Amino acid sequence: MQRKAYVPGVAALLVALLAAGCTSGSDTGGTEDNSNPGDAGTASPVAEPGRYRTLPEPCGAVSQDTLDTLLPGIQQLPDEDQREKAYQGTPTTTFDIDRKVGCQWKVESADATDHLLVDLERVVSYDNSVSDENQAQALFAEAQTAAHLPEPSESATSDVTSSATPSDAASASSSPSSSSSSSSSSPAAGSTAADLQPRVLDDLGDEAFLNDVASSSGSTAKQRMVTVAFRTSNVIVTIEYEEQPTTIGTAPDSKEMQDRARNLAAELAEALAG
Numbered sequence: 001m002q003r004k005a006y007v008p009g010v011a012a013l014l015v016a017l018l019a020a021g022c023t024s025g026s027d028t029g030g031t032e033d034n035s036n037p038g039d040a041g042t043a044s045p046v047a048e049p050g051r052y053r054t055l056p057e058p059c060g061a062v063s064q065d066t067l068d069t070l071l072p073g074i075q076q077l078p079d080e081d082q083r084e085k086a087y088q089g090t091p092t093t094t095f096d097i098d099r100k101v102g103c104q105w106k107v108e109s110a111d112a113t114d115h116l117l118v119d120l121e122r123v124v125s126y127d128n129s130v131s132d133e134n135q136a137q138a139l140f141a142e143a144q145t146a147a148h149l150p151e152p153s154e155s156a157t158s159d160v161t162s163s164a165t166p167s168d169a170a171s172a173s174s175s176p177s178s179s180s181s182s183s184s185s186s187p188a189a190g191s192t193a194a195d196l197q198p199r200v201l202d203d204l205g206d207e208a209f210l211n212d213v214a215s216s217s218g219s220t221a222k223q224r225m226v227t228v229a230f231r232t233s234n235v236i237v238t239i240e241y242e243e244q245p246t247t248i249g250t251a252p253d254s255k256e257m258q259d260r261a262r263n264l265a266a267e268l269a270e271a272l273a274g
Contacts, residue, residue, distance in 0.1 A: 055100075058101045067087055070260050076110065090104050090105070092117075099124065100121045112246055116242075117240040119240075120235060137207075140231040150197060198211045206231050208230035223242065224251065225240060226241045226261045228258075232272050239261050241261040
């Protein structure tokens with residue numbers, strides 16, 4: 001009789017202990033569950049990622065026809081293998097092709113040496129409160145400030161900076177290049193030197209600017225570099241187009257080089273948009 005009374009007692013004790021354990025675990029879980037919603041409610045919102053997650057292959061981003069226009073010396077190369085190699089370009093050194101890529105071409109001709117660089121950077125923000133696009137916008141603003149673009153003014157037609165002087169941009173007759181491509185984004189045929197000065201562009205990407213700098217060393221031929229940079233969402237594209245004539249005393253035509261660089265920029269912007 002004592003054994004029969006003892007067994008139910010032990011069972012009752014085990015049931016009580018198990019019930020207490022379950023109740024304790026439930027209370028702990030309830031406390032954690034109740035704290036999570038409060039934490040999530042006070043967390044800062046995460047900024048949206050940029051539109052672009054990858055970058056195009058830069059050496060293949062420029063068409064052969066465009067390279068023929070920018071680098072006329074390619075067509076003068078006598079050997080087919082040399083022309084093929086010139087079209088291919090040389091990729092720039094990069095450690096992350098998803099973040100920054102580039103390609104450059106350099107071709108010599110009887111009239112001039114032309115150099116082209118295309119650089120693409122996909123900006124990623126490491127601050128959760130700053131979007132990739134806003135970070136790209138800040139970086140682009142720094143690049144534009146570093147370019148030291150002149151302020152547009154009414155007197156610009158008569159007072160132009162040395163970056164685009166009337167003598168440098170007067171006509172294509174002094175340029176080693178004879179043909180000029182046309183585009184809706186290009187300056188009008190009757191452009192003055194003031195129209196060709198470094199400036200902000202309002203018809204390319206989300207924002208853009210053009211810089212035009214001519215330099216010379218003593219009595220040698222003038223060297224000109226035209227830079228066109230634009231931003232589309234979180235991608236910044238920079239084009240550097242440089243030409244140095246072989247003939248002393250000649251200067252590359254500013255309008256012609258600007259037209260060519262802007263046409264290439266328009267092609268790249270369209271490719272990114274697609």
